Structures are given as structure tokens and as C-alpha cells.
Amino acid sequence: MAVMEIPGAVNIIRYREIDLARLSLRGSMRGEPEIVQELEPRTTPSPALREEMMYVALGKDVKESEKTLMWALHNSRGMKICVLHIHQPAQKIPVLGTKVAISRLQENQVNAYHENERQDMVKIIDKYIRVCERSGVRAEKLCKEMDSIEKGIVQLIYEHEIKWLAMGAAADKSYSRKMNEPKSKKAIHVRLEAPTFCQIWFICKGNHIYTRESKLDGINIEVDSPPVQASSNSEAVQTWRSRSLAEGERGQMELQSSAPNHRRFMSENNGMHFSSPGRGSPHSNLNQERNSDWDNQSRRTPSVGSRFSTCLSSEIINDSIVNHLSSIHNHGEYRSSSVTSSAIDGNMDDELYTRLEQFVEEAQSSQKEAYEESLKRKKAEKDAIDAFRRAKESNAMHAEEQRHRREIEEALSRAREEADNMIWQLREVTEALRVAEEQKLSLEHQIVDSDKMVEQLEQKMFAAVELLQRYKKERDELQVERDSVLKAAEDLRKRRAEEASSSSVSQFFSEFSFFEIEESTAHFSQTLKIGEGGYGSIYRGDLRHTQVAIKMLHPNSSQGPFEFQQEVNILSKLRHPNIITLVGACPEAWALVYEYLSNGSLEDRLTCRNNTPPLPWKTRIRIAAELCSSLIFLHSCRPEGIVHGDLKPANVLLDGNFVSKLSDFGICRKLPHEELSENTTLCWMTEPKGTLLYMDPEFLATGELTSKSDVYSFGIILLRLLTGRPALGIAKEVQYALDNGNLKDLLDPTAGDWPFVQAKQLAHLALSCADKNRGSRPELDSEVWRVLEPMKRFCGVSSILDSEEQSQIPAYFICPIFQEIMQDPVVAADGFTYESEALKGWLESGHDTSPMTNLKLPNSDLVPNHTLRSAIQEWLHQS
Structure with a gap:
């Protein structure tokens, strides 16, 4: 009975084997596309697919990229979402309305700008993440910084083995319904360069326009392919293998469930199935045909798919029947059964038994082949792993090569920029050379012109020499007439002095407008300010083409209009070589205009202001004699003597030849000459004014101003000339030095080697002048002058014209036309002063322009300059 059940079981096994082979071969018959379809996402994804990730490449334009992201969210089919973004740092940075290459900027500026770009990138990616969260999807993000967006996307696909990618195909504005392939440069590059294991959907304006399918090669893994492709193929094989195993298990279950039915069918048809070999039963023929088909099928060489089916079928047979048959055949269990061998020989068909033995042998052979195939499969998997490793190493080498390539490209870019900079600098140098040429x-043309000018000047110089010789001859002729002219000038001076008392002030000096004063001082510029006094500020100016000193009344000055009028009244009538010349005044501004003295005040020279050299002792003796002469002149004026009242070094001015001139007569007083006894001294009761250190102690105590007050101030000045020390306590110091015989130690060493006899004589004279008792002070015209006048001659400076250095003529005394000292100066309409005869000859010769400016004269009126003429006559008389 057991043997009778075997043929039916074998048939059932053969039928299930054929079905399993057919199921297993289905995959190989459909080919590779069928396997790819199994890997594509479905509407209801499998557990393995749920672990997959769809990457969405998004750019900086949120409005355009958001449509691509929404498409991915609606078509992800259960896969996770990852936002992929390539950040491209700017190579040019906007500066002042233009874009400048980063190579020309400082590194900190470039880093700061790129850091701002990265912060903006983070904000943009956060916006994409929020869009996913609003759609109920928790998205991840993957970012990379590269100079090329499309190369960065391809590199990330290789590095992260991306299988599913969605990205934009073109800008929204370029979209049309007929678009069926990507248009943008980035999309085309990714489509061509991305690995084949990655499936890419190209989206434009939220519409899917193109899909680049992934390509899998089944089990045979190409080593040259990227590593991700081998991994995908391995996964496909594992999926297919699991499906085949599942089908094999279902076949075994069906076999086990159908075995009782087949056994029952065999028992019912026992006589028909197992007749003798000579009988021609149709079932026997059918079994023979099926066994023949099975033998033919089992002898075939299995394909890739059938190998897995054969292996599975062999395992089923080994587990169910074949092992049992093999144990019976090998160990004699079948012979130990209750049925004897003779009964078997009588009831069993020899041919069927032979076929069973063949089937067992073939099953064992198939099991051996399946085991060998398993070894081959394991070897193939090992080879695939090795190929995967080699491909991964190749990928790393490719990435390293790409990095080196980028570095070389960046170096080339920098070299190109440096070359451009060098070309730009070379152009600048060329331009500079052209300008220099x-x-x-x-300059060569100027040199030629200069040579011609030199020749012309040489010719003019020869002509000037001839003219000078002619002028020298004329000067010698005029020198003969000089004595008679001087005599006539002396008579004229006396006559003018007599007329001065009765003539008005306006005849002796000029009146200026405030506009002229302001214009000459450049609106009272601080650069032209040369001094400050009790009356106000003093400015240097150029008034009517003459350099003058202008004293402006200060609003808070201790002096005022009374002092202004008094100084005008006195100086307009006084003429002395050692008294400053008043050129004019401006009544509307209470301004006084004096001749300009270039060496400043005696105070400035004694203190060596502005690093000026100290005065030599000979010059100091001459200044003392000149000051004494001016005081004698003031005190002896008729009909009233004049007391200066504010004598000090700051009011003693020096011209270019260090000739002293007394100034600042604002607080002076007139003393009438009356018939007084010899013991009587004229005085003027007034409020004490002036500088305390030089003020007469009796005048300070009583308010009585006398001529002896000026003698006290003169004595203090003389002591300062000797010692160079400040005025405070100077009389006591000199007196102490004389008493102890230490006068040499007190003399100013910067003045040179003083002659001690003269210095000691001057010291005694100065102390007698600075006596606190007014009655003990000497007379200037008799006692003081008698000492100073011989010393003045001893120093070789008896007069202003004793040497060529001292005989320089003031420039404003010279006529611009004749180049001689003017005798009758007149002011023309151009503001310049000329000799009357010279200007009249100029106008009578037909000229109507200015000899100085060559501009047309407004009129031919000539205004006599009485002030200048009087000053010239005084100067000529003293010389």
C-alpha cells in the first residue's frame, strides 16, 4: 500500500515542480523591466518603500521652488521628504552701486557678506520646512556649498546614494504645455551626469514634464557603475528571491494538503494504476508520458530563474519524500517492513521502481547542483560586494579628482583675475608713460622758449646798463643841485610847520572809508593781525597800493573816540624821523592808519619773539639815543609841549633798518609853555593810565603828569636795553650790582661784548632817570643827551645815512615813473602816488591808462598828497 501511494505522490510533486518552475521563470521571462516595476513606489507602499527618501532640489526663489515642493508632497506615495539645496557663494559683491570681484576686496568683507548669504539660505530652507509641516509632513534638509549648483546636485546623489529626486526643469516664465523635456542648464546637466540608479522627476510650474527612469542590470553588477547601482541591483535580487521562496513555501503547503486526496484517489483505483508492464493502460501511458516529461525537464540546463526554482524544488523533495526514499534504499528500512521482498517483486512494476531510483538520483543530483548554484550565488554576492567596494573607492577617487579639478579651476580663475589686474596696471603704466612723454x-618746448627769453633778457639787461649809466650821469648832475634843494626844503619845512597850526587836519593826512579798511585787511583776517594793544587790534594791510599798519578800536577798549581824535590831532602835525608817520584815518570806524614797520616793537626784539636774533649793543645804544631825541622833540614843541604818558618798549617800533619810532599817542597830554621859575615844573592833573611797571611813581600817587614822567619811563627802558631782563624790580637789581661791582654779570650777554665803561655810564644814567623823586631826575636835552650823543657817534651811527645799510630809502618815497624820491607827490585816479611832473608828462603824451596797472584811468584828476610830501621832507632834512 505504501508503494502504491508513491507514484501519485511523485506525480503531484512533479506537477508542483512544474508550477514552481513556471512561477520562478516568470520573472526571467518578463525580463528586467518587470523587476523595475516591482521597485517603483506604489499607491500603498510596502514597509521597505516607506523607509525610502524622496529628495527635492530647491533654489533661492521660494515662489518658484514652492510649486516643485508641493508636487513632491502630493506624489511622494508615502516616502519621506528631504529638502536638497546647493548654496552658491557670490563671486562678486555689490559696492557703491556696482559689483566688485571678491579677489579685489578684503577677506573680512568677503567673509561677512558670505555669512549673510548663509543666514539668508537658512531662512529660505526654514520656509520650505514650514511648507512641509503645514502639509503634515516632517521633512529633513540636506545642504551643500559649492560654486556650481548642478555639479553639487550630482555630487550629493553619488555621496548619499539618492534613488528618487524631484527638481525644477526651467523657470516658470518659460513653461508651456508643449514642454516635454528639461530646458534649464542645471536640469540638463543633472539629467546627463547623474548616476543611472537615480530616478529623476523634472517639474516646471507645478507640472511634471519629464521623468528620467533609473536603470538596473539585475544580478550582473557592472563594476564601472556607481556603487549605489550595485546596491539597488542586490536589493532587486533579494526582493525577487524572497518572492520565489514565498511561492515555494505555498507550493509545499499545497503538496502537503493535497497528499491525502491523492492517496485516497490511489486506493480507489488500485488495479488501474499498477497493472503489469505489458498492459497498455491509458493511465499508465499518461504516467509514462508525464514521467518522460519530468525526465526531459529535469535533464535541461536551468536558467538563472530556473536555478532558484530547482533549488527550491530540491529542498521540498528533500524535506518530504526524497529523504524517506533515500533512507529506505540505503538503510534497508523498506526491506524491514511487513511486506516481504517476494511480495514486492510480485506486486510492483520493475519499470516504475527503476524510474523512482532514477528520480531519487536525479533529485540528489539536482540537490547537488542547487548546492553548487548556492555556492556560485554566494561567490557572485561576494564578487558583487567587492565590486561595490571597488566602485565606492572609484567614486571616492572620482570625487577627489573632482575636488582637485575644482581647485585647479579656482587657481586658474585667480590667475586669470591676477592677469587681468596686471593688464590693467600695465595699461595705467602705459598711460603714465604717455603722459610723461x-x-x-x-618741457622741451618750455626750455626752448626759456632760451629765447634769456636772450631777450640779456638784450634788455644791456639796454638797462646803458640806461643806468645815463641815469648815473644825471644823478651826478642832480647831486650838484642837492644842496640848494635841501636848503629850499628846510625853508619849506619851516613854512609848513607854521602853517600846520592853522590848517585843518584833512590837509595833512588822508581819510579812508570803512570799505577800504575792511578790504585791505581781508575782512580783518587773523592771519594779518600783527598786534594787540589797549586801544585795539593792529592789522597789516595794503591800502591804495601802500603797505600800512591799521589800528582798529576795540569795542571793550579802555580808550575811545577822545583818544582817537587826540592822536589824529597830534600826529597829523608832528614830523620827526623817530616818531611814527600817521598816513590817515577812518573816522566812521575809529581806525588809525600808520606806516608799516617790518621789525615790530622793541619789546618783541628784546624777548626774541618768533626766534628773531637779539639786538647788538651798538643798535641798542642807537635806539636809546633816538628815543631820547624824540622825547626832547615832543617836550620842546611850540606853542605847547607834549608828554607821551605811556612810554614802554611795546610802543617803540622798529623799521627794516632797526630805526626806532615812537607810537601810540592816545593818552598823551599837552603842557603850555609859561613863564615859570626854574624850580617850577609844569604838570597835568589826570587819571593815571598806562603800564604800571613803566609809570612814574609820583604820577601814580598824585595824578600829576609832567615831562619828568617820560624821563622815568625812559630810564626803565634804558635798563632793559642794558640787561635784557623784565622791568619788574630791574632798578634795584642794577643798583645792587653797581654797589657790589657785579655789573658785568648783569649785562645782557646776547648783545655782544659791551664796552664796560660805556655800559657803567649808561647804568648810572638810567638809574638817575628812574629815580623815584621827580626833582632828582635829569633833564633830557642837557644831561641825558650829552651822554648819549657821543656814544651814538662812537658806535658809528651818527645819522641814518652813515652807511649803505642804514641809507635805504622807504619804497613809498620813490616815484614809480622816475624811480626817484618824490618832491611833489600826487595821487592819481588809479590810487597810486606819482611825482606830479612825471604823471603830467605821462598824461600830456597821450596816455589815458595807468602806468602801473595799464588800465584806463576814470579821470585825469591829481590830488596832492601832503602827508607823504611832509614825511619825505622830514626824512630828507634828517639825512
């Missing part, structure tokens, strides 16, 4: 040519 032009300047050289210009």
Missing part, C-alpha cells in the same frame, strides 16, 4: 615734450 607729453610732459617731456612740453
Whole structure:
């Protein structure tokens, strides 16, 4: 009975084997596309697919990229979402309305700008993440910084083995319904360069326009392919293998469930199935045909798919029947059964038994082949792993090569920029050389012109020499007439002095407008300010083409209009070589205009202001004699003597030849000459004014101003000339030095080697003048002058014209036309002063322009300059 059940079981096994082979071969018959379809995402994804990740490449334009992201969210089919973004740092940075290459900027500026770009990138990616969260999807993000967006996307696909990618195909504005392939440069590059294991959907304006399918090669893994492809193929094989195993298990279950039915069918048809070999039963023929088909099928060489089916079928047979048959055949269990061998020989068909033995042998052979195939499969998997490793190493080498290539490209870019900079600098140098060449040519032309000018000047110089010789001859002729002219000038001076008392002030000096005063001082510029006094500020100016000193009344000055009028009244009538000349005044501004003295005040020279050299002792003796002469002149004026009242070094001015001139007569007083006894001294009761250190102690105590008050101030000045020390306590110091015989130690060493006899004589004279008792002070015209006048001659400075250095003529005394001292100066309409005869000859010869400016004269009126003429006559008389 057991043997009778075997043929049916074998048939059932053969039928299930054929079905399993057919199921297993289905995959190989459909080919590779069928396997790819199994890997594509479905509407209801499998557990393995749920672990997959769809990457969405998004750019900086949120409005355009958001449509691509929404498409991915609606078509992800259960896969996770990852936002992929390539950040491209700017190579040019906007500066002042233009874009400048980063190579020309400082590193900290470039880093700061790129850091701002990265912060903006983070904000943009956060926006994409929020869009996913609003759609109920928790998205991840993957970012990379590269100079090329499309190369960065391809590199990330290789590095992260991306299988599913969605990205934009073109800008929204370029979209049309007929678009069926990507248009943008980035999309085309990714489509061509991305690995084949990655499936890419190209989206434009939220519409899917193109899909680049992934390509899998089944089990045979190409080593040259990227590593991700081998991994995908391995996964496909594992999926297919699991499906085949599942089908094999279902076949075994069906076999086990159908075995009782087949056994029952065999028992019912026992006589028909197992007749003798000579009988021609149709079932026997059918079994023979099926066994023949099975033998033919089992002898075939299995394909890739059938190998897995054969292996599975062999395992089923080994587990169910074949092992049992093999144990019976090998160990004699079948012979130990209750049925004897003779009964078997009588009831069993020899041919069927032979076929069973063949089937067992073939099953064992198939099991051996399946085991060998398993070894081959394991070897193939090992080879695939090795190929995967080699491909991964190749990928790393490719990435390293790409990095080196980028570095080389960046180096080439920097070299190109440096070359451009060098070309730009070379152009600048070339331009500079061109300009220098032009300047050289210009200088050569100027040199030629200068040579011609030198020749012309030489000719003019020869003519000037001849003219000078002629003028020298004329000067010698005029020198003969000088004595008679001087005599006539002396008579004229006396006559003018007599007329001065009765003539008005306006005849002796000029009146200026405030506009002229302001214009001459450049609106009272601080650069032209040369001094400050009790009356106000003093400015240097150029008034009517004459350099003058202008004293402006200060609003808070201790002096006022009374002092202004008094100084005008006195100086307009006084003429002395050692008294400053008043050129004019401006009544509307209470301004006084004096001749300009270039060496400043005696105070400035004694203190060596502005690093000026100290005065030599000979010059100091001459200044003392000149000051004494001016005081004698003031005190002896008729009909009233004049007391200066504010004598000090700051009011003693020095011209270019260090000739002293007394100034600042604002607080002076007139003393009438009356018939008084010899013991009587004229005085003027007034409020004490002036500088305390030089003020007469009796005047300070009583308010009585006398001529002896000026003698006290003169004595203090003389002591300062000797010692160079400040005025405070100077009389006591000199007196103490004389008493102890230490006068040499007190003399100013910067003045040179003083002659001690003269210095000691001057010291005694100065102390007698600075006596606190007014009655003990000497007379200037008799006692003081008698000492100073011989010393003045001893120093070789008896007069202003004793040497060529001292005989320089003031420039404003010279006529611009005749170049001689003017005798009758007149002011023309151009503001310049000329000799009357010279200007009249100029106008009578037909000229109507200015000899100085060559501009047309408004009129031919000539205004006599009485002030200048009087000053010239005084100067000529003293010389």
C-alpha cells in the first residue's frame, strides 16, 4: 500500500515542480523591466518603500521652488521628504552701486557678506520646512556649498546614494504645455551626469514634464557603475528571491494538503494504476508520458530563474519524500517492513521502481547542483560586494579628482583675475608713460622758449646798463643841485610847520572809508593781525597800493573816540624821523592808519619773539639815543609841549633798518609853555593810565603828569636795553650790582661784548632817570643827551645815512615813473602816488591808462598828497 501511494505522490510533486518552475521563470521571462516595476513606489507602499527618501532640489526663489515642493508632497506615495539645496557663494559683491570681484576686496568683507548669504539660505530652507509641516509632513534638509549648483546636485546623489529626486526643469516664465523635456542648464546637466540608479522627476510650474527612469542590470553588477547601482541591483535580487521562496513555501503547503486526496484517489483505483508492464493502460501511458516529461525537464540546463526554482524544488523533495526514499534504499528500512521482498517483486512494476531510483538520483543530483548554484550565488554576492567596494573607492577617487579639478579651476580663475589686474596696471603704466612723454615734450618746448627769453633778457639787461649809466650821469648832475634843494626844503619845512597850526587836519593826512579798511585787511583776517594793544587790534594791510599798519578800536577798549581824535590831532602835525608817520584815518570806524614797520616793537626784539636774533649793543645804544631825541622833540614843541604818558618798549617800533619810532599817542597830554621859575615844573592833573611797571611813581600817587614822567619811563627802558631782563624790580637789581661791582654779570650777554665803561655810564644814567623823586631826575636835552650823543657817534651811527645799510630809502618815497624820491607827490585816479611832473608828462603824451596797472584811468584828476610830501621832507632834512 505504501508503494502504491508513491507514484501519485511523485506525480503531484512533479506537477508542483512544474508550477514552481513556471512561477520562478516568470520573472526571467518578463525580463528586467518587470523587476523595475516591482521597485517603483506604489499607491500603498510596502514597509521597505516607506523607509525610502524622496529628495527635492530647491533654489533661492521660494515662489518658484514652492510649486516643485508641493508636487513632491502630493506624489511622494508615502516616502519621506528631504529638502536638497546647493548654496552658491557670490563671486562678486555689490559696492557703491556696482559689483566688485571678491579677489579685489578684503577677506573680512568677503567673509561677512558670505555669512549673510548663509543666514539668508537658512531662512529660505526654514520656509520650505514650514511648507512641509503645514502639509503634515516632517521633512529633513540636506545642504551643500559649492560654486556650481548642478555639479553639487550630482555630487550629493553619488555621496548619499539618492534613488528618487524631484527638481525644477526651467523657470516658470518659460513653461508651456508643449514642454516635454528639461530646458534649464542645471536640469540638463543633472539629467546627463547623474548616476543611472537615480530616478529623476523634472517639474516646471507645478507640472511634471519629464521623468528620467533609473536603470538596473539585475544580478550582473557592472563594476564601472556607481556603487549605489550595485546596491539597488542586490536589493532587486533579494526582493525577487524572497518572492520565489514565498511561492515555494505555498507550493509545499499545497503538496502537503493535497497528499491525502491523492492517496485516497490511489486506493480507489488500485488495479488501474499498477497493472503489469505489458498492459497498455491509458493511465499508465499518461504516467509514462508525464514521467518522460519530468525526465526531459529535469535533464535541461536551468536558467538563472530556473536555478532558484530547482533549488527550491530540491529542498521540498528533500524535506518530504526524497529523504524517506533515500533512507529506505540505503538503510534497508523498506526491506524491514511487513511486506516481504517476494511480495514486492510480485506486486510492483520493475519499470516504475527503476524510474523512482532514477528520480531519487536525479533529485540528489539536482540537490547537488542547487548546492553548487548556492555556492556560485554566494561567490557572485561576494564578487558583487567587492565590486561595490571597488566602485565606492572609484567614486571616492572620482570625487577627489573632482575636488582637485575644482581647485585647479579656482587657481586658474585667480590667475586669470591676477592677469587681468596686471593688464590693467600695465595699461595705467602705459598711460603714465604717455603722459610723461607729453610732459617731456612740453618741457622741451618750455626750455626752448626759456632760451629765447634769456636772450631777450640779456638784450634788455644791456639796454638797462646803458640806461643806468645815463641815469648815473644825471644823478651826478642832480647831486650838484642837492644842496640848494635841501636848503629850499628846510625853508619849506619851516613854512609848513607854521602853517600846520592853522590848517585843518584833512590837509595833512588822508581819510579812508570803512570799505577800504575792511578790504585791505581781508575782512580783518587773523592771519594779518600783527598786534594787540589797549586801544585795539593792529592789522597789516595794503591800502591804495601802500603797505600800512591799521589800528582798529576795540569795542571793550579802555580808550575811545577822545583818544582817537587826540592822536589824529597830534600826529597829523608832528614830523620827526623817530616818531611814527600817521598816513590817515577812518573816522566812521575809529581806525588809525600808520606806516608799516617790518621789525615790530622793541619789546618783541628784546624777548626774541618768533626766534628773531637779539639786538647788538651798538643798535641798542642807537635806539636809546633816538628815543631820547624824540622825547626832547615832543617836550620842546611850540606853542605847547607834549608828554607821551605811556612810554614802554611795546610802543617803540622798529623799521627794516632797526630805526626806532615812537607810537601810540592816545593818552598823551599837552603842557603850555609859561613863564615859570626854574624850580617850577609844569604838570597835568589826570587819571593815571598806562603800564604800571613803566609809570612814574609820583604820577601814580598824585595824578600829576609832567615831562619828568617820560624821563622815568625812559630810564626803565634804558635798563632793559642794558640787561635784557623784565622791568619788574630791574632798578634795584642794577643798583645792587653797581654797589657790589657785579655789573658785568648783569649785562645782557646776547648783545655782544659791551664796552664796560660805556655800559657803567649808561647804568648810572638810567638809574638817575628812574629815580623815584621827580626833582632828582635829569633833564633830557642837557644831561641825558650829552651822554648819549657821543656814544651814538662812537658806535658809528651818527645819522641814518652813515652807511649803505642804514641809507635805504622807504619804497613809498620813490616815484614809480622816475624811480626817484618824490618832491611833489600826487595821487592819481588809479590810487597810486606819482611825482606830479612825471604823471603830467605821462598824461600830456597821450596816455589815458595807468602806468602801473595799464588800465584806463576814470579821470585825469591829481590830488596832492601832503602827508607823504611832509614825511619825505622830514626824512630828507634828517639825512
